[in-house]
Amino acid sequence: MSASALNPRTTTYEFLGPPGAFLISLGVPICTYALYFGCSEQTGGCPPPLAVSRISAALSDPAWWKGLWDTQAALMYLAWYTFCVVAWAILPGDHVQGTTLRTGVKKTYKINAFSTFLLALGLTVGTITRYGPQSFTFLYEKFVGFITASLIMSIVQAVACYASSFRPGALLALGGNSGNPIYDFYIGRELNPFSFGAFDLKTFNELRPGLILWFLTDISMVCEQATRRGGFSQVTDSLWLVLFFQGLYVSDALYNEPGIFTQMDITTDGFGFMLSVGDLCWLPFVYCLQARYLVFTPIELGVVPSALIVLCNFAGYYIFRTANGEKNDFRNGKNPKNLEFFTTESGSKLLTSGWWGLSRHPNYFGDLLMALAWSLPTGYTTPITYFYITYFTVLLIHRQRRDDEMCEKKYGKDWKKYQKLVPYRIIPYVY
Ligand code: NDP
Numbered sequence: 471m472s473a474s475a476l477n478p479r480t481t482t483y484e485f486l487g488p489p490g491a492f493l494i495s496l497g498v499p500i501c502t503y504a505l506y507f508g509c510s511e512q513t514g515g516c517p518p519p520l521a522v523s524r525i526s527a528a529l530s531d532p533a534w535w536k537g538l539w540d541t542q543a544a545l546m547y548l549a550w551y552t553f554c555v556v557a558w559a560i561l562p563g564d565h566v567q568g569t570t571l572r573t574g575v576k577k578t579y580k581i582n583a584f585s586t587f588l589l590a591l592g593l594t595v596g597t598i599t600r601y602g603p604q605s606f607t608f609l610y611e612k613f614v615g616f617i618t619a620s621l622i623m624s625i626v627q628a629v630a631c632y633a634s635s636f637r638p639g640a641l642l643a644l645g646g647n648s649g650n651p652i653y654d655f656y657i658g659r660e661l662n663p664f665s666f667g668a669f670d671l672k673t674f675n676e677l678r679p680g681l682i683l684w685f686l687t688d689i690s691m692v693c694e695q696a697t698r699r700g701g702f703s704q705v706t707d708s709l710w711l712v713l714f715f716q717g718l719y720v721s722d723a724l725y726n727e728p729g730i731f732t733q734m735d736i737t738t739d740g741f742g743f744m745l746s747v748g749d750l751c752w753l754p755f756v757y758c759l760q761a762r763y764l765v766f767t768p769i770e771l772g773v774v775p776s777a778l779i780v781l782c783n784f785a786g787y788y789i790f791r792t793a794n795g796e797k798n799d800f801r802n803g804k805n806p807k808n809l810e811f812f813t814t815e816s817g818s819k820l821l822t823s824g825w826w827g828l829s830r831h832p833n834y835f836g837d838l839l840m841a842l843a844w845s846l847p848t849g850y851t852t853p854i855t856y857f858y859i860t861y862f863t864v865l866l867i868h869r870q871r872r873d874d875e876m877c878e879k880k881y882g883k884d885w886k887k888y889q890k891l892v893p894y895r896i897i898p899y900v901y
Pocket residue numbers: 732733734735790794797800801818819820821822826830831833834837869873876877
């Protein structure tokens with residue numbers, strides 16, 4: 471097949487095209503820092519007293535810019551990334567095939583994200599047990615340095631992937647070959663850059679260095695509070711809840727590693743700055759905002775509010791897990807609940823009962839309930855700790871629309887038929 475037939479030009483834009491891609495590429499790093507400086511005891515609160523003069527004085531002060539860099543944090547981050555690569559290489563794991571690529575080839579992946587997590591967790595808990603909670607507070611103390619280190623890693627990877635995508639024979643993402651460098655750099659030009667044997671950079675980044683680091687950062691927040699308050703027994707119930715909920719979410723994603731091979735990030739999107747900065751910088755250092763806030767704003771919830779929040783989280787988790795389970799089983803040729811479905815002209819089948827008969831993205835509904843439960847423990851004194859649920863709602867509404875458009879292209883009038891059968895997009899009977 472000729473190169474142009476294999477890699478057709480992208481003729482439609484998402485994210486409002488190059489201007490949108492440019493603004494998001496700039497906005498994500500700025501927002502990550504802003505969420506730190508806008509909600510931190512170092513700057514005076516969440517939010518700190520707002521003074522335009524303070525912001526402009528900081529931005530025009532070279533010392534402030536220098537403060538974003540921390541050599542120790544950068545070296546620690548590099549060591550962490552290397553640890554993840556080495557763990558991938560040496561820990562045993564099954565080899566599993568992903569979906570078929572346009573070339574007709576199936577990629578093979580090594581499944582050991584969960585064992586990498588267990589190893590990292592074992593080393594962390596061992597360190598804390600041996601040397602006390604103060605030995606694991608460095609992620610809290612060097613937070614800005616870690617943001618900068620992970621941001622540099624995401625930029626380096628995105629630039630390297632964009633540059634290497636011009637080598638002959640590279641399989642490009644159908645949406646990442648517009649010819650506009652700003653847009654293609656952001657959205658991801660090559661489908662699977664830096665893919666050698668069972669190693670694939672995109673899949674590796676999606677689950678390991680960012681996701682596991684998110685949970686380790688949460689643990690560091692608990693250690694910081696324990697150090698300040700005189701031991702783990704003094705850590706507030708609100709912070710334990712956030713740690714437990716997010717730990718469950720991270721463990722679930724890592725344990726169900728093969729589940730990501732059918733997600734659009736893996737099957738459709740290229741690997742560019744959107745995914746590199748999302749996986750490596752945004753995810754670990756924005757998603758831990760609630761835990762970081764609770765370090766300097768200890769909140770005791772009490773039994774009844776805690777029970778209600780736990781209920782909200784588990785309702786969300788139940789919907790998220792059963793909905794994803796129904797679809798994964800079905801896509802793997804199993805239908806243990808005998809759910810109804812119809813066969814499309816393309817030969818592929820779509821579920822029309824169970825969770826997927828109630829809305830077209832029931833898994834997003836579960837995810838949103840969990841996101842709410844992660845913010846509720848922070849109380850109501852600041853809207854900033856509700857950033858995650860707000861941003862995530864926007865992301866999932868946009869993602870649902872993207873997926874709907876893709877499914878419409880894939881299934882044509884059969885998708886219209888499915889939309890009539892299942893009119894709700896995310897929340898059954900509501901939206
Ligand atoms: P989904 O797992 O929701 O998969 C969408 C695909 O499922 C469609 O493209 C279609 O693909 C298939 N499908 C749609 N309807 C049906 C049906 N009725 N029967 C069978 N198959 C159907 O996509 P995502 O990758 O967006 O989400 C995966 C999970 O990750 C979700 O739980 C989501 O909440 C979570 N997520 C979390 C994020 C975070 O930052 N925490 C970010 C994004 C997602 P096909 O027909 O080709 O199989």
